[in-house]
Amino acid sequence: VRISELSRRSGVATATIKYYLREGLLPAGELTAATQAQYDDSHLKRLMLIRALLGPGRLSIATIKEVLEVVDHPPQSPLQLLGEASVALSGAGSSDDIAEAEIEHARAIVDQLGWTAAADPAVLGDLARALAAIDQAQLTLISGGVQRYGRILAELAEAEVATVPMDSPEAAVRQAVLGTILIEPLLLALRRLALQNASGRRFGGNGPTSGP
């Protein structure tokens, strides 16, 4: 189909599609004349994927380019894949500003959880930063602490990894990378709503801040 029809089907403006083409996010169509190209179903799917990543994932164009690069050129193994995706997504090298002691603290928590796979340094840095902020703010954690969050997320991760198809490398990479990214905003939105609901049930319209 022509670019105008691709625009109609995807709901993405023609100018925006041209921008994605220029940025290399979307592969060029097949030239049928000097100024006309044809697009197929693969372009439509890729366009929906770009929109999905740009939306709640709130990734930058540069990051999306890196993620699509991983999707288009899958690495040898899913473990390697998750590593590459994590690095692409977490802004590698940003672990410079964390003290070694904080990294060690994060590593100790991962060890206590029995997570034996080699932890990605960039993500370990993210964990160290998160723990340091909680510490600085003197936030009271739930009973069970960080370990409780860890155990719950480990259980979810088992279920999430089980959704990765074993028969097609392309499908496996797609599911693993997109699952990593697209579930994050879902978790955060559900958590906010769950907190509002729990708060409403516990305190009602009033609560600790209302006087006698």
Place this chain on the structure above:
Amino acid sequence: VRISELSRRSGVATATIKYYLREGLLPAGELTAATQAQYDDSHLKRLMLIRALLGPGRLSIATIKEVLEVVDHPPQSPLQLLGEASVALSGAGSSDDIAEAEIEHARAIVDQLGWTAAADPAVLGDLARALAAIDQAQLTLISGGVQRYGRILAELAEAEVATVPMDSPEAAVRQAVLGTILIEPLLLALRRLALQNASGRRFGGNGPTSGP
């Protein structure tokens, strides 16, 4: 203490402290001379809080200002508080770009979960956007789907709300607002590490992408 001593104790550069003072994030010190001010423990605590919010929360200066505003002027009830904090944090008004059908879908999920408290429209919009992206990308969800994530987060929310102290309104607001923000990067970092570990255990060094 003087600003130089505040800088030493907090580990925040004097120029940065002056910037926070200019932006109104940090209250002015007590003037002891025309060009000299004294700072106390409350300034040190506030400084640590700003650093915590600027860190993994990755909030902008403008958003931090709004969050501190809520912390300094607590609303009447914790429910109202969570609402105000959510609006400050979720960039209210951004729900314009979501179709009504998608909002309805999000509302139906919240209803199915039995969350009866009035859902914040901005957060409901975030949920709708997250669901639409998952849908567009044709991502396979874990068995149990969105409901399973919801039930787990509801259980965590109960425990999190239980950490909110009942005796002091200021402490209650602080814990509720900071808990909402600072646990998010913790969850995301733990999830990435849990996924790497689960992937490593399931696929080992190889997996679906390696040939026979």
